[in-house]
Amino acid sequence: SQQGEEDPQALSIQEGENATMNCSYxxxxxxxxxxxxxxxxxxxxxxxxRSNEREKHSGRLRVTLDTSKKSSSLLITAxxxxxxxxxxxxxxxxxxxNTPLVFGKGTRLSVIA
Amino acid sequence: xxxxxxxxxxxxxxxxxxxxxxxxxxxGHTALYWYxxxxxxxxxxxxxxxxxxxPDKSGLPSDRFSAERTxxxxxxxxxxxxxxEDSAVxxxxxxxxxxxxxxxxxxxxGTRLLVL
Numbered sequence: 001s002q003q004g005e006e007d008p009q010a011l012s013i014q015e016g017e018n019a020t021m022n023c024s025y026x027x028x029x030x031x032x033x034x035x036x037x038x039x040x041x042x043x044x045x046x047x048x049x050r051s052n053e054r055e056k057h058s059g060r061l062r063v064t065l066d067t068s069k070k071s072s073s074l075l076i077t078a079x080x081x082x083x084x085x086x087x088x089x090x091x092x093x094x095x096x097x098n099t100p101l102v103f104g105k106g107t108r109l110s111v112i113a
Numbered sequence: 114x115x116x117x118x119x120x121x122x123x124x125x126x127x128x129x130x131x132x133x134x135x136x137x138x139x140x141g142h143t144a145l146y147w148y149x150x151x152x153x154x155x156x157x158x159x160x161x162x163x164x165x166x167x168p169d170k171s172g173l174p175s176d177r178f179s180a181e182r183t184x185x186x187x188x189x190x191x192x193x194x195x196x197x198e199d200s201a202v203x204x205x206x207x208x209x210x211x212x213x214x215x216x217x218x219x220x221x222x223g224t225r226l227l228v229l
Binding site: 030031033035041042043044045048088090092100101102103104105106 | 117146148153154155156158161169172202204206216217218219220221222223
């Protein structure tokens with residue numbers, strides 16, 4: 001079963017606007033990661049936030065994590081047409097373990113130039 | 114350096130045929146994962162390998178699916194007697210030896226399988 005559920009399923013914005021995607025999960029986690037996928041192919045890791053962190057930045061990306069609500073958000077600021085892709089959250093449940101990441105269904109982001 | 118590679122990129126087969134999908138992980142990565150992604154869906158875990166440990170096969174949807182990892186490197190996912198519902202993108206990912214709980218996975222480009 002899916003652990004992470006992204007919201008919204010699809011998002012369309014104008015270039016230069018900010019895009020916010022949300023993820024909710026069900027069980028306790030060690031960390032939560034966000035990945036990007038272009039054209040239904042391989043995923044690229046964007047950012048990882050650990051369960052003891054509340055916010056993390058990487059370039060135009062800002063991720064927040066609220067473990068009490070079991071939710072995370074990904075903010076892309078000053079979006080560009082090249083940001084058009086699907087974005088997935090994934091949770092890792094075991095500290096240092098080998099369990100697979102559990103992915104949500106993703107948010108399809110379209111940035112219109 | 115070279116990333117995770119997968120072959121073939123695309124595979125079209127007839128229902129009932131067997132298919133083999135190949136994954137070459139990043140050199141030195143000890144963990145290897147297979148996922149399946151149906152159209153418009155998230156990733157579904159299939160199987161993973163970690164070093165010489167027994168693989169975790171808990172995600173395989175049926176006994177028609179199997180995977181091997183030879184020499185701790187290349188992996189092959191085999192689907193026997195393919196069905197139309199097997200049509201999906203099959204993604205492979207590898208991960209370096211854990212250090213401090215770092216669990217980022219590095220994905221290959223995937224194999225798009227279409228069963229007619």
